[in-house]
Amino acid sequence: xxxxxxxxxxxxxxSQFGQVTEATIIMDKGKNRSKGYGYVTFSTEEEAQKALADxxxxxxxxxxxxxxxxRPSRRYNTDAPLARQLPQSPEEN
Numbered sequence: 848x849x850x851x852x853x854x855x856x857x858x859x860x861x862s863q864f865g866q867v868t869e870a871t872i873i874m875d876k877g878k879n880r881s882k883g884y885g886y887v888t889f890s891t892e893e894e895a896q897k898a899l900a901d902x903x904x905x906x907x908x909x910x911x912x913x914x915x916x917x918r919p920s921r922r923y924n925t926d927a928p929l930a931r932q933l934p935q936s937p938e939e940n
Contacts, residue, residue, distance in 0.1 A: 848872070849908040850881045860907050861887045865894025886917065 848857065858870035869888040872881050889895040895916065903914040 848881065848883060848885055848912055849910045850883060852881065852908040854885065856908060857885050857887060861898050861902065864889070864898040864901065866890040
């Protein structure tokens with residue numbers, strides 16, 4: 848997407864295909880600007896497939912966009928503890 852595209856613009860462009868539950872623009876924190884891509888989440892798989900078919904290769908905010916289906920990866924073990932207590936002494940390591 849264009850570096851000037853906002854998450855609101857992204858959500859608005861994709862809302863014609865269904866209920867957008869989330870739209871995110873990925874930011875470069877060091878430069879405080881868009882990295883040129885984002886994610887849109889729909890309420891159903893069917894809505895996402897319609898958007899994929901219709902929006903891939905279309906213009907959005909002056910740039911041709913490429914749309915792909917991405918599934919969230921399971922990067923974290925949700926059953927694992929978030930933190931553990933630090934050892935009290937070197938012998939406890």
